[in-house]
Amino acid sequence: KAGVTQTPRYLIKTRGQQVTLSCSPISGHRSVSWYQQTPGQGLQFLFEYFSETQRNKGNFPGRFSGRQFSNSRSEMNVSTLELGDSALYLCASSPLLASTDTQYFGPGTRLTVL
Amino acid sequence: DQQVKQNSPSLSVQEGRISILNCDYTNSMFDYFLWYKKYPAEGPTFLISISSIKDKNEDGRFTVFLNKSAKHLSLHIVPSQPGDSAVYFCAASAGSPPHGSSNTGKLIFGQGTTLQVKP
Numbered sequence: 001k002a003g004v005t006q007t008p009r010y011l012i013k014t015r016g017q018q019v020t021l022s023c024s025p026i027s028g029h030r031s032v033s034w035y036q037q038t039p040g041q042g043l044q045f046l047f048e049y050f051s052e053t054q055r056n057k058g059n060f061p062g063r064f065s066g067r068q069f070s071n072s073r074s075e076m077n078v079s080t081l082e083l084g085d086s087a088l089y090l091c092a093s094s095p096l097l098a099s100t101d102t103q104y105f106g107p108g109t110r111l112t113v114l
Numbered sequence: 115d116q117q118v119k120q121n122s123p124s125l126s127v128q129e130g131r132i133s134i135l136n137c138d139y140t141n142s143m144f145d146y147f148l149w150y151k152k153y154p155a156e157g158p159t160f161l162i163s164i165s166s167i168k169d170k171n172e173d174g175r176f177t178v179f180l181n182k183s184a185k186h187l188s189l190h191i192v193p194s195q196p197g198d199s200a201v202y203f204c205a206a207s208a209g210s211p212p213h214g215s216s217n218t219g220k221l222i223f224g225q226g227t228t229l230q231v232k233p
Contacts, residue, residue, distance in 0.1 A: 004157065035223075042120075043158070043203060043223035056220050090157050103221075105150075105157025 002027065004093050004106035012112045018079040021109045025072050025093030031055075032074040033103065034066060037088040046089075049074050050097040078111075086113045117141045118206050120224035127231050133191040135227050137204035140185065144206035148221070149178060149189045152201045161202075162189070194231045201226045 005024045013019050025032050033056075034046040045058040049068035068074045072093075078085055088110050092103040119138045127133045135149075145166040150158035164171040164178045164187070171178050177190045191198055205221040 033221075035221075040225070042225035043205075043221075045220045045222070048220070058220065092157070103160065105159065107155060107157050 004091060004104055006089075006091055006106040006109050008109060009107065010110045010112075012114060013081050014114050015081055015083060017081050018077065019081060019111060021076045021078075021089055021091075021111070023074045023076070023091035023093075023106060025074070025091075026095075026104055029093035029095050029104075030072050031094040031097050032068060032072065033092045033094070034074070034076050035090045035092065036060075037090060037108070038086075043090070046076070048097075055097060081113045083113050086111060116225070117144075118204060118222045118224040120202075120204060120227045122227050123225070124228040124230070127194045127229065129196055129231055129233050130193045133189075133194045133198065133229055133231065135189040135191075135202050135204075135229065137187045137189075137224050138185060139187075139206050139222075141206070141208065141222075142185070143208040144222075146207040147178070147180060147187050148205045148207070149176075150203045150205060150223075151198075152203060152226070158203055191229075194229075196231045196233050199229055199231050201228050 007022045031050045033048040035043045037043045048056040052068045063079045066076045088108045090105050090108045092105045094103045117140050148163040149161040151161050152158040162173050162176045162178050164180050169180050180187045203223050203226045205223045
């Protein structure tokens with residue numbers, strides 16, 4: 001069974017640009033959660049999507065948004081990039097909503113903002 | 115405000131000895147705790163969890179201890195192996211369901227501790 005895949009794996013953008021990251025969950029999984037990992041803050045929850053609806057949201061500004069498609073694939077968008085947005089963005093899939101012990105993480109997308 | 119803290123950024127242990135990774139939390143609403151292991155260039159993988167109704171959970175070489183009064187949990191790895199070298203994250207959740215409930219499942223992670231097990 002294929003794992004969670006994230007594309008692209010690496011991305012370099014400049015301040016003010018926007019970026020879209022993609023996550024394909026494990027087949028059959030309907031929940032996708034997004035996390036931001038930075039050296040200082042560790043892993044921080046961004047949001048969770050289940051059945052194409054955002055079900056849970058972390059404390060991030062509105063520049064961070066996401067969506068989920070009918071095939072459960074999810075995209076995350078960050079607009080008006082700032083230097084502090086440089087981070088590893090991880091998505092995790094789960095067969096169930098809000099099932100923290102059965103989340104499977106992808107390898108992440110490393111975003112660098114110059 | 116860091117609700118989950120791992121105060122030791124790194125830990126070095128000799129192979130065969132015990133590794134003890136610590137985690138403190140501030141939110142008394144947390145009722146479910148997890149440990150994840152992360153290798154470079156990979157996503158975190160779930161290691162072990164514990165519910166607040168327990169004070170210990172064991173899985174092979176890994177044991178998690180929970181001290182609710184101190185708001186402290188620890189992960190013990192015995193015996194430590196070089197393959198255990200990774201970053202370890204503790205995480206906490208409030209109001210974890212029965213599966214399928216809504217508005218839960220938001221994991222709050224610590225900053226991580228890098229464990230190095232020397233051969």
